[in-house]
Amino acid sequence: MIMKKLLLLSACLATFSSQALAQNTPAGSIDPDMPEHFQVQNASFGYVRKDVMIPMRDGAKLHTVILIPKGAHNAPILMTRTPYSADRMTSYASSGDMSSVLEGYDSMTDVIADGGYIRVIQDVRGKYKSEGRYVMNRPMRGPLNSTQVDHATDTWDTIEWLVHNTPESNGKVGILGISYDGFTAVTALFHPHPALKVSVPMNPMIDGWMGDDWFHNGAFREENLPYIYTQDATPKNDEKWWSNQYDAYDLYLNAVSAGALGKSRGMDQIGFFRQITTHPAYDSWWQNQAMDKLLAREGLKVPTLLVHSLWDQEDIYGDIATYYTLEKQPASAANLYIAMGPWNHGGERVEASVLGDIKFRSDTGYYFRKKILAPFLAHYLKDSTVPLPARVSAFRTGENIWETASKLPAQDCASGCKTLHLEPGHGLGFSAPGPDAGTAQYVSDPDHPVPYIPRPVLTKGVKSSPWGYWLVTDQRDVASRPDVLTFTSETLAKPLTIQGQPQVHLTASTTGTDADFVVKLIDVYPDQVSSQPEMGGYQLMVSADILRGRYRKSFEHPEAIPANTPQLYKMALPFSNHTFLPGHKIMVQVQSSWFPLYDRNPQTYVDNIFFAPREAYKSATMSVDVSNSWIDLHTK
Incomplete structure (x- = not known):
């Protein structure tokens, strides 16, 4: 009797379930595979993830991802503030440990995840x-x-929330980041929170007019238009730059300016585009947001490790300028x-034994992360007995060795410099030519x-683009052009x-009333290089x-150039730490365009x-x- 009742109940339930399913599933449809809200089974993961909205002093809430190692106790906090999506930088996963979930510019897992x-x-x-x-780069x-x-205030408010809401921490916070994230690591140094113990700005955006992302000495970096378009048009970078020409050279040339x-892409809707086109000179709009100048007034109160790339194709100016400003x-x-x-x-974050065709005989990125970055962070965030790296740690190319020093050489050439003179007949040497050497x-x-x-010029982001290593590409392709002077x-x-x-x-003159001058210092390899035959005769741009x-x-x-009247053009080239080896030659190239990286000067x-x-x-x-033309070199 009981068995019959159970069978009857089972049949009723099955009928009810079928009827309910029929009511919820329209005729002619199929049950979906995908749940409305998938629940990750993460009990076995080696970390706990928290997504929080941290309130700022003006009421705005900032999305923040916190990854806490399982079982963490008395652990330091290492933060990055980014415009490039916290979710994207913390959502990669090939396994359940923390190193597998981190990706992006700033996620050096052999330091961050392995360091706990x-x-x-x-x-x-x-x-x-x-x-x-x-x-963009909020002033x-x-x-x-x-x-x-x-x-700075957003960083302060975030740290204040973290130290009161992360019981697993030891109350010590560090900040690091590359590029724009390096810029935010610099801004954290203004009126810093007491819990901020260290900052590591890597390849930071410091002064966009003098020599970082937007201009170099007044020449606009035209190939950054796509970045401005994508980054500043929508909050989530939904709009993508488009082009109907494969070769960016044609795209920018046909556009004229x-x-x-x-404007043809609708960028006059973007505030930053309107600002840079309104401020082509280094006026107060640029000067009042130059971070090296502002930080000099603030003073450096937090231990800071600046990280510089010798062939940084995006922000090669700022960290060196900041160093020299603060070192005084x-x-x-x-x-x-x-x-x-x-x-x-950003090359320091990955394996870095080569750059383009140039080999360094060791993984210089790994050395930096393990021998310099890791102990620097550990000393200030974990254990003050961990030895600090040297004040200056620098890799010298050519000889391919690491070396240390108490400080960098003087920025000017008051002493310790050799003068490399242009010579008649396209020569180059350390003896001054006579006054009638000609032009x-x-x-x-x-x-x-x-x-x-x-x-074809393939820009950043395009498949097979050389953007990441173009500063070390062979300069022989332009050395033979009639509009490029070569001195060897x-x-x-x-x-x-x-x-x-x-x-x-x-010292130069022009028949026009404006001009650009590009000067390149180049290491010319011997005609034959037995260990790497393809490097025979290579022209490596050092600076x-x-x-x-x-x-x-x-x-x-700005002012017009008087036609046919010699004028002096002075500039400091990017920092170099390089040995020209025996059997090599030194070359200087001079030209008046570098296109379309920089916009054309109409002349x-x-x-x-x-x-x-x-x-x-x-x-x-x-x-x-x-x-009357030369280059002063700091020599060792």
Whole structure:
């Protein structure tokens, strides 16, 4: 009897379930495979993940991901503040340990995960899941920011929340980041929270006009338009830059000017685009957000390790400028460290035994992370008995060795410099030529600008683009162009080591009324290299930069160049730590375009090159005064 009742109940339940399913599943449809909310079974993971919205002082809440190692106790916090999606940087998983879930620029798992740190990554204000409105490199509170918040206050408020809501921590916080995230690591140094014990700005954006992302000495880095478009159009980078031309050289050439191209893409809707096109000179808008200048006024109160890449294709200026600014102040210098290696932008985070065709005979990235970064963090965040790295840790290319020092060489050339002179007949040497050495000439045609990499120019993000290593690409492709001057030394009989910023003194005239000058210092390999035959005759760019001629006297107040009148063009090239080996030669190249990395100079003076009309672009003859042109080199 009982069995019959159970069978009857079972049949009723089955009928009811079928009826319910029939009611919930429309006729002619199929049950979905995907649940509305998938629940990850993460009990076996080696970490606990927390997604929180941390309130700021103005009421905005910032999305923050916290990864806590299982069983963590008295662990330090290591945070990064980013505009590149905290979810994306913490959502990769090939296994259940913390090292497998971290990815992105700043996730050096052999230091962070292996070091047992509580990892915190936060979306900056207005990006991805964080509330508020985004501003590119939001200025610090002051003349350009009248609100009560900036990246410094957001960092302070975040740390304050973390130390009171993360019981697994020891109350010590460090911040690190690369590029934009390096910029936010610098902003944390302003009125720092007491719990902030260390900062590691790596390849940081410091001064966008002088020599980081947006300009170099007044020449606009035109190939950054796609970045501005994607980064500043929407909170989640939903809009993607588009092009109907495979070769970026054609795209930018046909557009005529950077401003015209931006407007054709609707970029005049973007506040940052409007700002940079309104401020082409180094006026107060740029000066009031130059982080090295602002930090000098603030003073460095937190131990800081600046990380510099010798071939940084994006932010090669700022950390060196910051070092020299702070090194002059004894109180700030006491907290100042710097490390530099043979890397591209952010290359220190990965395996780094080669860059392009250049081999370094060891994994320089691993050495940095294990021998410099790890002990630096551990000393201040874990155990003060862990020995600190040297004040200066630098990899010297050419000889491919690590070396240490108490400080970098002086920024100027008051002493310890050798002068490398241009010579008649396209020669180069350390003896000054006579006063009648003559001139070397070339015609610069803006309709046929010198490409910065061999065509087709494949920009950043495009498959097979050389963007990450273009600064070490062979310069022979341009050495034979008639619009590039080449000066070459005799073969070196003994090594020549340089360390510091080469100081260019170029005297030249133009038949136009404006001009750009690009100067490159190059290591020419022997015709035959037995250990690497493809390097025979290679022209390795050791240091190079560009100067927009209208700023030769003042970065803030441009002026036309008087036609056919010699003018002095002075600039400091990026920091170099390199040995020219015996059997090699030294080369200097001079040209007037580097396209489309930098926008074309029309070579006739216009008020704003961003919107120069097509008819303003005219050929001009450049004459370099050989007797009065040289480069000062810090030698060892």
